[in-house]
Amino acid sequence: MNPIEIIGQLDANSAVFKSLLYSVPEKLILWKSSESRWSLLEIVCHLYDEEKEDFRPRLAKIIAGDHNWDPIDPEGWVLLRKYSEKDFEIVLKDFLYERSVSVEWLKSLESQNWSMKAFHPEFGEFSAINMLSEWLAHDLLHIKQIIKLKFDFLNESLNPHFISYAGKW
Numbered sequence: 633m634n635p636i637e638i639i640g641q642l643d644a645n646s647a648v649f650k651s652l653l654y655s656v657p658e659k660l661i662l663w664k665s666s667e668s669r670w671s672l673l674e675i676v677c678h679l680y681d682e683e684k685e686d687f688r689p690r691l692a693k694i695i696a697g698d699h700n701w702d703p704i705d706p707e708g709w710v711l712l713r714k715y716s717e718k719d720f721e722i723v724l725k726d727f728l729y730e731r732s733v734s735v736e737w738l739k740s741l742e743s744q745n746w747s748m749k750a751f752h753p754e755f756g757e758f759s760a761i762n763m764l765s766e767w768l769a770h771d772l773l774h775i776k777q778i779i780k781l782k783f784d785f786l787n788e789s790l791n792p793h794f795i796s797y798a799g800k801w
Contacts (some may be wrong), residue, residue, distance in 0.1 A: 635746050635761060638768050643735045645771045646728055649679070652778050653724055661720045665784040670710070672781060673723070675774055677715035678706060680727035687767040688734045694750040694760045695741070701752055738764075 633641075653676060662671045670678070686704055693700065709715070746761040780801070787795050 633765070633768075635741075635744070635764055638764050639735065639738045641768050642731070642738065642771065645768075645775070646731045646735070648775055649724075649731075649771075649778075650728060652775065652782075656782075660782070660785050662716065663781075663785050665781065665788070669781070670777070671716065672778065673718060673720050674710055674715045675778060675781075676720065676723050676727055677713065677718055678710070679774060680723055680730060681709055681713070682706060682770065683727060683730040683734060687763065687770065688730075688737065691760060691763045691767070694758065694763055695744060695748055697748065697750070699750045701750070 653672065656672060661673050664671050686706070690701070705712070744760065746759065746764070748760045749757050752758040783795075783801060
């Protein structure tokens with residue numbers, strides 16, 4: 633995919649997230665299939681933090697030739713930032729707002745040299761197009777995670793019955 637297509641997909645994913653996350657049952661917001669999994673609230677908090685503290689600023693650094701990768705701790709933020717205590721509707725609105733800011737900024741980069749590179753301490757040489765692609769991949773992973781969580785919630789709520797007629801996950 634080229635950068636324009638990726639940016640278009642990031643933009644379109646706003647509607648996907650909105651559709652998947654608006655009007656969910658209250659009991660689904662904090663539900664987890666196991667203690668090691670994230671709830672919808674934790675996923676949305678993660679998406680919000682990643683939008684404003686990871687993908688957009690790091691892509692901006694690559695474009696600017698800045699090789700400083702400020703450390704982040706997305707997994708640690710779940711507890712440190714008390715994700716489970718946040719207001720789901722507010723965080724979702726904030727995430728979708730940050731996504732709109734990101735998309736507008738990305739669209740302003742029309743003549744960007746997407747082969748600009750920085751050095752990542754773990755992944756080595758990392759180009760702007762790599763970061764843009766990773767951003768889209770991150771969306772897709774969490775869309776899959778949200779759908780799976782909703783499927784598992786439905787399946788568990790049908791106990792002692794289970795979903796079988798619809799097909800296997």
